[in-house]
Amino acid sequence: MYWFLREGIKMSDVKQLQEERTQLFKDVYDGRQPKRVPIELSITWDAAIPYAGMDMKTAQWNPETFETFFDKVCAEFPTDKAPIAPTLRPPGFYEILGAKGIIMSNTGTMQHPEVHCLEVEEYDEFIADPYKCMVEKLMPRLFAALDTEPMRAALNFAKGYKAKCDIDAAMGGVAVEMTNKYGFAALPKGGMTEAPLDFMADFIRSFTGIIKDMRRNKEQVVAAVEAILPHMEKIGIVPASSRYARTFIPLHMAPFMKEKDFAKFWWPTFEQLMQYLSDHGAGVKLFVEQDWMKKIDYLASLKDRVEMQFEFGDPKLAKEKVGKEHIISGFFPITMLQTATEKECVDKAKELIDILAPGGGFIFNTDKSLYSLAGPIADNLKAVIETVRTYGVY
Template sequence: MADVKALQAERTQIFHDVHDNKIPKRVPVNLSLPLEPLAGYGGIDLVEAQWDVSKCEPALDKLCRNFYSDICPGGTSLRYPGYYTPLESQSFVMGSNGTFQHPEVVGMLPEEYDDLIENPYNCLLEKVIPRQYKALKLDDPINMMLSFTKAVLGYNAHMAEQGVLVSKYTEKYGYYSTSRYGGGFTEAPFDFLADQLRSFKGISMDVRRMPEKVAEACEALYPITLKKGMPKVVSNYASVFIPLHMPTFMREKDFAKLWWPSFKRMVEEYASLGIHSRIFCEDNWDRYLDYLYELPTDTIMMFEYGTPKLIKEKLGKKHIITGLFPVTMLKTHSKQECVDYTKQLLDILAPGGKFIFSLDKNPISIGDVNMDTFNAVAETVRDYGVYGNAGETAGLQFNKEDYRPSPSRKLESKYYNTWEQYKESHPGVSDFGEAKLQGFEDSLFQFLMFLLL
């Protein structure tokens, strides 16, 4: 037990050093298998695992014993059938093999931009969510209430089961606890508009036909996406995860005018509160690296594709870099070729600190990786990625006082009440109820907006 606690302390220290702008003892290894490949690793039927994540416990225990990582190496997912099934989701659909897919869907019609701009939260609840979740029939309120209640119960149950499993093995094997410090999840306002409201095809047409409406919609959605990502507890070791979807499919002039301003403002507003953003730069962002440099210091940037040397040169002294190791290599290349490439990446990205090793994306199934090769890569990072100057300053220092975002429109809706508003309409309620009732309000907001991410 003492050895496990010592290992956990070492792992915690190397992650904290990266976030504290220090060069760590060694490069942190941030590698894991999501629920789908973990089930395959254990020979477990994926449909069964999706409904009961505890079925994966033997597989996770085996993985922890046979695979190296500095975080718990498996058992998490964002998509479970316990909340999508009762809602009759059309935006996230589980196939017969247990894999979730996200079809091209339209939740908001082009003629509804003005409704969204005028009262965004009302529009999302009254029009978009009922279109994407067919059980929420406005003309059948009793069954709608029952279906929604089942979904909330399913969401809470799935996340609790997942949390218990990961926490158990984090402590058993002495991993760094990422959940201990909290965090958030949201999207850039433009991506939120594109993803489930207008669709890829729809937003691409809107950018050309009505760019002014798109800009106004991003401004209207800004307070919603900002609030969605807000962590419950502010910590230098927590972050808001923001996957970036649309920029590489856009002309740079459209990106600069319509996508970038609201996103940059959001990341800066988080930074002004002492909150770091963890962004996933999907596809290849080489042409946008100068934009990324402008983001607040110690923004954590995970890259899918790109030129490692260029990324390190442009961003490595200011931001924390991760990603870039191709998951496809774990299946298509020999163990030695993968080990050699791991060392090449470390030689480029590790010097000077501000680097965490991870894949460019998660594997979808266990067939995507050769586990022996995967473990060889992980052990290479652990053994080769050692610093000789641990404890030195890594680069530019984050200071929340450097960021002063302009005031934004507040979230206002008849469907969302602050404690003050609730107290005004229910003057007899005790002030002792504030924490619980406001907590319920915010939890419901989080779940509703999660349905649109």
């Protein structure tokens, strides 16, 4: 039974709640001041499954369990967007293909070990035709099931893709059900891409490999990120792309780079990627990892009202530099939910609202996704959500 029927709430009231929540985000995306600060959180499966009393190593494999832990989280954490979403790393797909870059730990967490699939001496081949190189050479190195004779590799790929489609359908169905059941904001799903140098660092050359290459193979690195840029542009656009269906881009390498290296290897192709997304009508949400305060002027130069979820840094400086033209979220440290008192967590939420909310352009969010709800985390998080809902009114 739907929660609103059980509690005597009319379905029309839930629909109205959904429309009000959706409008909060549309107002922010459109540059208008909303009625109150919208609340967005990302509670991962790693947090949700144990919170629902289930085992990580088994629940992820069984679509029949999805509704249970989705419902538990959605019922108890009344954010404005659904607080839990389909995972990007369903284990079945990776297991069938024998993945080496995404593996399950002994606790059930899907992890990304430091691996690479392109050797230094193969840069020129990659630069000449990145897609051909990835399909024919790099994917078989990352996925053991593809490292076989062509017919069997094709069959294994089909099995993996079928598993992915099945699990995506199951996850998507539950996500839509929860959105409608609890009246969360209903916004279309956008794309996802990466800065070209981050893509090279993730699986192609690895974090440590690309750092060495920037010293020893400078021109090949520049040529490689330029060669992969069209691929990053293509995957960043989906049919629904708009300022409401935002393309998500996590920013990895930049905060660890000297500015001269950042300006040479990272920023130019990222800036071109952002221009391409803008030209094709896609809004963008950046996860600004680590501390970008020394490079924040670069972010301020971007166009078209980018949403920026900050992990670390100075909220006042961020408001000053990017708050007029762009959307700020993040900054609330998830570590406080584990280590601080409820009052300290609430006071921190109020402090961020006081700094970042004036004039609009602020979405309340934590500094990163939540990977645990154990101990005091859940209760502190609930208090923070309620505080933002009542204190963050314009």
